[in-house]
Every structure is written in C-alpha cells, then in structure tokens.
Amino acid sequence: MPGSRGAPVSLIFDEDIRIAEEAADLTITLLSPIEDATRHVTEIKVSSSICRKTITPGTYLNSILHASADKTEIALGGDGPEEGENKEGVLVWFAHLHKLSEQRMTQLRLYEVSITGVWHAIRLWKYHEKEADVKALQLWFNKWYDTTGVRDLDIDSAKFLALPCQIFNHAVGFARVTKFLAYNHIGHVKERQPKGFKAKFMHIAPAEFIGPVNHARGGLKTTLHKNLWKKTGTILRFGTDKCNCWDATIGRYLAALVKVDAFPVDDVMPRASFHEIIDRLRQFELDWVPPCGRCRSIDWVYEVRMAIQATQSYFDGLCLDCMDRSKPKGKNLDDDYWRHNESVGGRWDTNCRIKHNQSTWYVSWLGRDDTRQKLLKGLGGYRVDADE
Template sequence: MSFLFANPSDVTLIVIEEPNDNDDHKTKTAFFHVDRSKLIENSDYFQRIFSSRWARTENHKPTLRGDTIKGMEVMLGSIHGVDIKPESVSVADVWYTIKACNKYLLDPKKLMDWFARWIKYIQEKRPKSWEDEDFNRQLLFPCHFFDHIKAFQDVSKRLVYTTRGHITEMAPTDSPSFEPMHMPAIVMQQLNAARGRLRTILQRSLFEDVNVTIDHVRCACAAGHIFSYMRELHRIGVRPLDSDIHKNCVREILDRLAAFDEDKMANRQPSMQKCSVCSRSWKPIVQYARRQVESYFDGLFLDCMKNHPDEDSEYWALGTRRVYDLTCRISHGEPTWYFSFMGRRDRSPYRMQHE
C-alpha cells in the first residue's frame, strides 16, 4: 500500500499497522511518500528525527509502529494539503488520528478544517448515526479535541436529553494496543449535573400545583381532581415521583407528556360542580413543564469552558448582567453558561459576595 503526498517526494515513511489495530488481525504495511520540510514545519517529533546527519540521506526511511494506516493517512494528508475523503474514515479512525497527532506532536488546529468536513459528511450522509447513543459517546472526545463548537454543543445536548442512565464517554475500540484518551472528568460531571437538573425541573413543574392544592385546598372535590391528574400521568408513562424517571431519558418523558389528554382523565365529570381551584385545567401545566425542560439546556459550549479563571470577578459578574454569551461564537442562555463553567465555584468572588 503506497500513498503519494508529495511529488517529488524526498522521504518515505514506512507505517506498520499491528494486527490488534485492524479487523483483519493481520500486520499491514504502508509507504507514505512525503515532503520532509512539511513534516519538520508541522511536527516537533519529525523535526528531531530529521535533524541528525544520517537522517538526511536519501535512503533513510523511518519506520513507524503503533499507528493505523488510516490515522496516519489523515494526519499526513492534512499536513500536505491532501483531502482524505470523509466517507473512508470511521469514528475509530478519527480517534487513531488524534492518537497520531498526540504522538507526533502535531497541533490539532492543523486538522480542524478536515474534521469539520468529516462532521458535515456525517450530518448530511449519515444522519441516523446521530440517533445512536454510543456514537454520540464516541464523538464527544473528538469534538472537544478539534474544538468543533457546534458539534460539541449538539453531542453534549443530545447526551443530556437522550441518555437513560449515567452519562459516560466511550472509546470506539477495545484494542489492547489502544491507549485510552479521556475527557476531563469535570466535563462528564457537568453533563450529568445538567441531566439531573432537567429531572428536578420536570418534577417541580409537574407537581408544584399538586403540592399547593394539598397544602391549602380543603374542598371535597380536590382529592378527585388530583387523583385524575395523577392517573393520566400514570397512563402516559410519566411517574416522576418514583424511580422510573431514572430509567428513562428526558427526551422519552417529554415525548410522553405530549400525549397528555385531559379528556381521558379518570373521574372526569363535567356535570359535577367544582370549586374554582379544581375547575382549573391541568393541560397548560403539563405543556408549560414540557416547554420549560425542552428549552432549558443548549449543550456545553467550548468557549465558556475555556473561559474559567477561578478568581475572575468579571467573568462571574456576567451572571448579574445577563450577558452569558458575550465572548462566545454561538449565542446561548444562562443554564449553558453555568454548566459550561469548568473552574472552582468555591473560589469565585461572585459566590463569596452572595453567600
């Protein structure tokens, strides 16, 4: 297998792919004909390799092991301005490309345009991939690594709304030779915190009026009014008071709330005289709860995540001025600003002044 990335080429890299790194479980070899000056310009690793006197000989062919051919093809192609077709690259290949960038000390910015094209291809040609939870878990780290703000926002938001249990990241390969790469732990912590917040808002919105009625209303019709509401929520599979909410993703619960039908509520008797409180409709309450949760979280934003000096009073003052996306590439609201903060809130002057 041979790749011509420079013509004329003044150096050939030999890449040997180990059996553990491919589905064929066979050793594969590829020859990359490249431009030495471009390697030196873009990589401190290759600069060191080619700095020795013996390395400048025409017959010198560095042999590289521990990489995949596709990962090296993407990395070396980007260095030489050769566009690698996105349809030939899997999400596992993207991870191996990241591994190659780290190993050969290549600035991720060199591949940001290529990654953006790959994301665009996935969105347009493989839209159903975005519906797969494992795919989103695998995509979170590459979007973070290549600073793709929109894709990272979409993936993080989708994970918060569509994950049933605890949100975790996921590597696309379990090869023994693949060294795991992870998101910062605080990022996963904030994603799960956002998911927990959505559940809290949902429970509060659905049952706040129920609690008020129980605490303050003493009419005879109140019991039937509340029971019919609870019965309809039970019918559509929304029971936030028990553990079921932890077994379902937020998106599923919101879709079920759309099926709320007040006409099917048990013990609903239009001819029966009711007080003004119990005559009130439950449907607007359910609709409001659904809208509130659906529009609450926009996903994590990389710009906010980077801007987190612990003692920056100006940053924390944003919360009082209601300008949460002043320096961000994409506009968003307060919840996204809050959950995207990656510093220590206990050292915030803003918090200390308001405690």
C-alpha cells in the same frame, strides 16, 4: 498468514495511496489491526525527507526510519494480533506532515473518515508530534465536521465526538453532543472511547464533561418534576378546604401520569431517557370531569405541556466559551475577572458562539460555586470578599 494463536489470517491488499506530491521515495507498508481473521495491507508513498525532518526524534516512527536497513521501505503496524494501525488516522497524520492542500485531502477522502479515524489521527499527532500543537489539525477537523461529522447521533457516537470537539474548541459540536447525552442517555453518563482504542491519555477531565452533563441531567429531573407537581402542590397547600373533590382530581391526574409511565420521575429515570419520558407525556390524557367548577377549570393537559416545554428548553448543551471564561486561571482572581461571566442585558450568552439560557450558563460553570451564586444575584449582588 498466521494470526492470534496460529489462527489463519487473510490478507487484503488495498489500493496504493500516494501522499507526497513529489519525491515519493519512501514506501510505508501499513498493516491494519486484525478483525474477523482479516488484515488489510496498504502501501503509502511518502517523502522520506519530510518524514525525517518533521517527525519528532525518539518517537516510534522516527526510530523505525533510522533503524531500517532499507531506507526506501518500512512497515508500520507490526505483525502481532494486538498490533496494527488505523489506516484513516495514519493518512490524516501523513497528509498534515506533507502539508497537503484541501483539494488533495478531499481527493483522498480525508474529510469522510469515521469518528474512530478522527480519534486515531489525534492520537498519532499527539504521540508522534509532541513538539507540534494538535491544533495543526484544526482546519481539517472543522471541515470534517461540516462535511461528515456524525449526521445521526446515537449514544456511542455522541460520546466519541465529545473529545475531538473539546480538543478543537468546536463550540457547536460540543454543545450538540452534550445536549444529546443529557436528554437521551439512560442513567449516569460515562466517558467512552471507540472500540479497540487503548490510548489512556486521551480523555476529558471529568469536571469538564461527565460532571456537568450529569449535573444537567439532575437539573432536567428537577425541572420536569417541579412542573408536573406544581399545580398539584398548590392545591395541597392552599386548596383542600375549598371543595370535596380535590383529592379525586389530584389522584386522577397522578394516575394518568403513571399510566403513560412518566411519573414519579425518580422511578422512571433509571429505565428511560428524558427524550423518552417527554414522548410519553405527549400521550397524556385525562378523562375526568370534576364536580366543582374550580377543579374543572384546571387544564391538566396544558400543565403537562408546560412541563414538557420547560424541560426541553432547560439545557442547550455545554458552552465551551462559558467554561473557558469561568475556569480559574490563577490564584488571585479579582472582581474584573469574574465580571466577565455575568449576564449582559439579561442574556447569559453574550460573546458565546452558541445561543443559550441561564441554566446552560449555570451548568457550564467551572469556577467556585459561591461566586456563581453571587453572579446570579446581578450587578448589585456581587462583591469580592476580603478572603477571596
């Protein structure tokens, strides 16, 4: 079979798949995209009445069904080099059109599809079932995440998983991937779609993903630098007249940080993730005995460990509940609305599905910054101004 520019393409016929439990009177010949000069072909047995009844009029598949002379068989995916449909996404789509049971979807291994298949399932549902909420796939996605998900995250899989977790309001998954990106990404975090995916309408608003994650990275940088510098800064401000070895002590400490390639933080960040920097700091050693007792009493290894601990505990991942509560939902926002976002008994994760600290609440905030600052002051510090 010819492919792009006449290049030969091998066809691989996969095993037929029966979606309809009964009355499987329509065969859909599914053509996959061409990859490595190979195209997979799968025949899917479905119910024509269910497809005609449930698919939104005017959509691509509906048009094919009505235009086809043979009402018992149609092709889906086209035959051009840029055409083709993702098999996993199509199977999830048709399984939900036919309202298959969880047991049947398990038999079809729909809880084991790839993250790319998840994206295509969402795309197909959002595009073809415009009158139906994509949350119809919610239970399937929840079980997919628990069954398969992405066991070992890397940078790409974390970016790919963010959108489905946000769409399906999966708080644990969204926190997990955003925390992973904040600590493991090198440089500015950007959104990314799976390879070959071209649906531009599927993305997360920058203010709800890229912006907050990079904000968290800025907070990590500040926290790490502040804690590594804290003891040094105290000596420089208040202790230079108390001994003659303060400069050598500070110099040795900073040199030891540079030796493990963890300082200055601003210089290291463009070429290392926070996870890597923290691993380097665990190798920190200071082979130096200052002449004076005051400088000898400073445990620099302890100071570095505290910096590691503060950095590791800074961000728990974006909280979808905090984001939802803080996102403005109208023009006249009264005092009671904003008070749903304040701490309760010193905790900032009350009524949230994930446990998190104040800094995570701060980064997850989607409302006005001046209101966030007022809420940080506590109950007595928040007042509604006349112009709010």
